[in-house]
Amino acid sequence: MRRVVVTGLGLVTPLGADVETAWANILAGKSGAGQITRFDTEGQKCTIACEVKPADHEYGFDPNKRVDHKVQRQVDPFIIYGIDAAGQALEDAGLTEMTEEESYRAGLSIGSGIGGLPGIASESLVCENKGPTRVSPHFVHGRLINLISGQVSIKYGLRGPNHAVVTACSTGAHAIGDAARMIAMDDADVMLAGGAEGAICPLGIAGFAQAKALSTRNDDPEGASRPYDKGRDGFVMGEGAGVVVLEEYEHAKARGAKIYAEVIGYGLSGDAYHVTAPHPEGSGAYRSMEMALKKSGLKPEDIDYINAHGTSTPLGDELEAGAVRRLFGDALKTVSMSSTKSAIGHLLGGAGAVESIFCILAIRDQIVPPTLNLVDPSEGLEDFDLVPLKAKKRKVKAVLNNSFGFGGTNASLIMRAVEP
Amino acid sequence: MSETAERVKKIVVEHLGVEAEKVTEEASFIDDLGADSLDIVELVMAFEEEFGVEIPDDAAEKITTVKDAIAYIDANKD
Numbered sequence: 001m002r003r004v005v006v007t008g009l010g011l012v013t014p015l016g017a018d019v020e021t022a023w024a025n026i027l028a029g030k031s032g033a034g035q036i037t038r039f040d041t042e043g044q045k046c047t048i049a050c051e052v053k054p055a056d057h058e059y060g061f062d063p064n065k066r067v068d069h070k071v072q073r074q075v076d077p078f079i080i081y082g083i084d085a086a087g088q089a090l091e092d093a094g095l096t097e098m099t100e101e102e103s104y105r106a107g108l109s110i111g112s113g114i115g116g117l118p119g120i121a122s123e124s125l126v127c128e129n130k131g132p133t134r135v136s137p138h139f140v141h142g143r144l145i146n147l148i149s150g151q152v153s154i155k156y157g158l159r160g161p162n163h164a165v166v167t168a169c170s171t172g173a174h175a176i177g178d179a180a181r182m183i184a185m186d187d188a189d190v191m192l193a194g195g196a197e198g199a200i201c202p203l204g205i206a207g208f209a210q211a212k213a214l215s216t217r218n219d220d221p222e223g224a225s226r227p228y229d230k231g232r233d234g235f236v237m238g239e240g241a242g243v244v245v246l247e248e249y250e251h252a253k254a255r256g257a258k259i260y261a262e263v264i265g266y267g268l269s270g271d272a273y274h275v276t277a278p279h280p281e282g283s284g285a286y287r288s289m290e291m292a293l294k295k296s297g298l299k300p301e302d303i304d305y306i307n308a309h310g311t312s313t314p315l316g317d318e319l320e321a322g323a324v325r326r327l328f329g330d331a332l333k334t335v336s337m338s339s340t341k342s343a344i345g346h347l348l349g350g351a352g353a354v355e356s357i358f359c360i361l362a363i364r365d366q367i368v369p370p371t372l373n374l375v376d377p378s379e380g381l382e383d384f385d386l387v388p389l390k391a392k393k394r395k396v397k398a399v400l401n402n403s404f405g406f407g408g409t410n411a412s413l414i415m416r417a418v419e420p
Numbered sequence: 421m422s423e424t425a426e427r428v429k430k431i432v433v434e435h436l437g438v439e440a441e442k443v444t445e446e447a448s449f450i451d452d453l454g455a456d457s458l459d460i461v462e463l464v465m466a467f468e469e470e471f472g473v474e475i476p477d478d479a480a481e482k483i484t485t486v487k488d489a490i491a492y493i494d495a496n497k498d
Binding site (some may be wrong): 068069070073133134136137138 | 435436437454458459461462465469
């Protein structure tokens with residue numbers, strides 16, 4: 001099987017709109033949470049979120065850097081975040097210019113969990129109040145989930161596989177795993193893979209709040225996302241995008257590319273239990289991790305760091321931890337596990353990709369990011385190193401990322417420092 | 421420049437993201453200003469909204485330059 005490595009990274013997050021800024025803020029223990037500024041939250045049960053900051057903010061996002069003015073007017077925020085993150089990743093990999101021949105071997109697998117909800121909500125009001133003939137001709141293709149892949153392929157001339165994953169909060173991880181397989185199966189030599197989300201709008205917040213998924217710690221936004229802590233009461237909605245460049249190993253080596261890590265394991269499973277609640281024994285999570293581990297050829301004691309799904313919901317965190325304990329056994333003593341959702345919130349379809357990038361950076365810098373707000377861990381988690389409050393220097397050679405989504409869909413990725 | 425022309429040009433600049441100097445009266449939306457057929461649908465809707473005129477599809481098809489748009493609006497607005 002052809003080997004697959006990561007050669008480029010791109011991030012748009014509530015703590016920074018480039019890889020180094022976001023990572024520095026994550027390691028410094030900053031929080032991206034605050035009161036929602038984008039709309040009037042009157043009447044909402046939840047009034048807090050981790051918003052991507054405006055361009056004039058210290059670590060804000062300037063859409064004009066990589067997204068044409070006309071495209072910005074036509075598409076929803078998740079597409080804008082996705083185009084920018086993909087552009088960053090291509091620039092990082094040194095692949096913005098390709099020959100026509102190369103372009104046929106370069107594809108995309110960038111998804112989203114929800115897609116263009118803000119635009120669907122606002123345009124439905126136009127249709128209702130002003131009539132069908134006032135609906136924008138850009139309405140459909142400005143909202144569709146596969147239009148990050150579509151827009152990026154047009155902008156950079158990538159003519160290989162053009163794919164988009166939609167598996168709720170597992171999207172980013174599935175997108176990377178699927179894309180890695182396309183390279184392994186010789187469908188492409190280069191794949192841009194990841195996920196994006198931009199669903200912080202009245203309908204998005206209301207919908208998740210009504211599903212009892214969101215924290216309502218409205219008077220303490222920075223303390224609201226607290227995975228594994230007894231005081232947790234739901235997740236904090238985030239937004240942004242994470243995109244990586246995946247590349248066939250020999251292809252990367254031949255052009256002298258900087259290689260961050262190798263994707264060595266991918267696991268997928270379904271709970272077949274409930275639309276929103278995880279399986280009570282965490283069996284889907286267990287099987288997803290087990291499959292990734294088996295594919296990787298590693299043993300549990302080889303894994304140094306787990307970036308957990310850990311959303312800060314009362315049910316989910318402990319079930320995932322239980323599955324990790326069963327799979328890792330004695331190796332629990334040597335692994336560190338944290339949830340960066342404590343800092344940037346839950347990026348839904350973007351989460352798995354953004355968190356995989358944090359895993360890769362943990363390998364690069366030999367440091368694991370903290371779980372913020374973890375002051376009073378739930379009972380039964382005493383034997384875990386959950387990296388509370390502060391980043392921790394340690395050996396990081398192999399990492400595991402977990403992402404689980406509504407519908408009972410699970411994905412796990414294992415990456416490792418490259419061994420020649 | 422007439423008042424209609426100024427308002428038309430402002431809409432074109434905003435929708436197509438082009439520099440104001442490029443929006444001459446002779447400029448063709450597609451050939452000179454980088455618009456596609458969907459952009460023209462959107463522009464026509466914006467003109468309708470701005471000037472309170474109705475531009476039926478057969479008339480919209482004949483609007484290919486900035487000048488065409490200004491002329492149609494001047495001839496049909498109240």
